[in-house]
Amino acid sequence: MFEQEMSSLSRISNTVSRSVSPENFTGEKGRGGMAEEGTGASCARELGRGWKISPSICIKAGQTFTLADIAGMGAIRHIWMTDTCPANRRLILRIFWDGSEKPSVEVPLGDFFACADYQHYRQLTSAAVCVNPKRAFNCYWEMPFRKGFRVTVQNMHNEDVILYYQIDYILTDIPGDAAYFHAQFRRVNPLPYKEVYTILDNVKGCGQYVGTYLFWGVNSNGWWGEGEIKFYLDGDKEFPTICGTGTEDYFCGSWNFDVDGHYTEFTTPYSGLAKVIRPDGLYRANQRFSLYRWHIPDPIHFSEDIKVTIQALGWRDKGRYLPLQDDISSVAYWYQDSVCDTFPALPDEDSLEII
Numbered sequence: 432m433f434e435q436e437m438s439s440l441s442r443i444s445n446t447v448s449r450s451v452s453p454e455n456f457t458g459e460k461g462r463g464g465m466a467e468e469g470t471g472a473s474c475a476r477e478l479g480r481g482w483k484i485s486p487s488i489c490i491k492a493g494q495t496f497t498l499a500d501i502a503g504m505g506a507i508r509h510i511w512m513t514d515t516c517p518a519n520r521r522l523i524l525r526i527f528w529d530g531s532e533k534p535s536v537e538v539p540l541g542d543f544f545a546c547a548d549y550q551h552y553r554q555l556t557s558a559a560v561c562v563n564p565k566r567a568f569n570c571y572w573e574m575p576f577r578k579g580f581r582v583t584v585q586n587m588h589n590e591d592v593i594l595y596y597q598i599d600y601i602l603t604d605i606p607g608d609a610a611y612f613h614a615q616f617r618r619v620n621p622l623p624y625k626e627v628y629t630i631l632d633n634v635k636g637c638g639q640y641v642g643t644y645l646f647w648g649v650n651s652n653g654w655w656g657e658g659e660i661k662f663y664l665d666g667d668k669e670f671p672t673i674c675g676t677g678t679e680d681y682f683c684g685s686w687n688f689d690v691d692g693h694y695t696e697f698t699t700p701y702s703g704l705a706k707v708i709r710p711d712g713l714y715r716a717n718q719r720f721s722l723y724r725w726h727i728p729d730p731i732h733f734s735e736d737i738k739v740t741i742q743a744l745g746w747r748d749k750g751r752y753l754p755l756q757d758d759i760s761s762v763a764y765w766y767q768d769s770v771c772d773t774f775p776a777l778p779d780e781d782s783l784e785i786i
Contacts, residue, residue: 446603451499451582452596453485458501470593487595490522490586498582498596505602506609507574512540512596513567520547520783521588528611529578531770537777538616540584542762544568545705545723547646548785553706556698559642559725559764562705572641572764575609587780610638610766618760618778621650622743625754630660630739631763633775638767639730640737643681647720648758648785651745654687655720655755658742665735673731678741679704682722694720701725717758719785725764739763 453470455463469485490496514522524543526536541549546562555562561569574580580600586592615631622628630643640662649655656678661671675681679688683702688694694707706721731737743755777783 446601449600449602451598453488487593490592490594492586492589492591495583495585499598500581502579503602504577504605505600507600509599510570515593519785523585525583527581528576528770533772535611535770536614537774538614538762542616543614545644551708555705558700558727572612574612575605577605610768611770612766613771614762614764615774616762620758621756622759624756627740627742628759630741630761632738633773634737634771636767636769637734638765639732640765641730642725642764644762645722646760649718650757651755653745655745657744660741662731663738664733682724701727
């Protein structure tokens with residue numbers, strides 16, 4: 432994948448590069464850095480226009496801000512964001528394609544960048560997402576559009592939030608077989624006894640599943656990741672076409688991520704245990720795990736429909752599996768040939784909160 436991208440850099444095309452930020456809300460040619468007011472106006476009072484007058488936006492408590500509303504055909508190639516107030520899932524990112532009123536991306540900001548509970552920073556380096564010091568969110572998923580796109584952030588926090596962002600995109604012809612990017616958030620806390628956790632369901636169409644992010648809060652002692660992930664494809668009923676061998680196996684680890692009696696964090700281009708939040712001996716009582724798996728070299732193709740589930744399994748005595756009742760949240764990433772309009776309702780503010 433990396434070699435393919437490098438090999439295309441020398442090729443001339445009619446592609447047009449554009450970027451939306453608080454310094455150029457419309458992405459228009461030659462319109463960057465023209466702001467006369469903004470969050471940096473006071474700092475630039477002796478320098479004037481063109482000297483970082485509008486590097487960020489203020490999203491008022493309870494309001495939704497439109498970061499970009501762009502017409503044309505092309506693709507988003509990179510998104511960078513950071514905020515001044517880690518808001519515990521109180522910022523909701525939404526992306527809409529081609530005039531749709533229903534979002535194809537609807538995810539708490541940190542979770543979209545594989546970094547839930549981002550008060551506890553850990554660097555994440557991967558092919559699709561990077562979280563860099565101190566709290567810089569970067570996304571490299573390609574997101575084609577044919578008529579345009581709209582990006583919003585909703586502030587559910589009870590305080591105003593300052594958000595810095597840049598959305599880099601191209602205007603160019605898009606192949607007829609280019610699919611729409613989707614990302615969907617879910618959470619169950621606690622998972623009912625003997626139930627499986629559903630990562631994705633009710634997706635009809637043709638496309639490919641390209642990534643999973645899980646943020647797993649353990650509500651018991653012992654190993655928690657014995658469960659299988661299952662992909663139900665194109666009419667599968669009781670049994671799936673693809674069945675994994677264990678949670679840590681799916682995330683490309685093994686043997687409980689246990690090295691010398693300790694969970695061992697790792698980040699690679701396509702998979703990782705990016706963060707382990709450990710008890711502190713006082714109020715932080717539960718362990719939480721932040722895991723990602725990008726199916727970039729191995730997308731999971733479907734032609735009619737797809738459903739993805741994962742079991743929560745630990746161990747009880749006498750070598751028996753223990754169905755767990757953990758706090759599990761997820762983001763599913765996929766492409767499909769149409770805009771999906773069957774998203775479940777986003778959990779309410781209290782149900783989103785990480786406690």
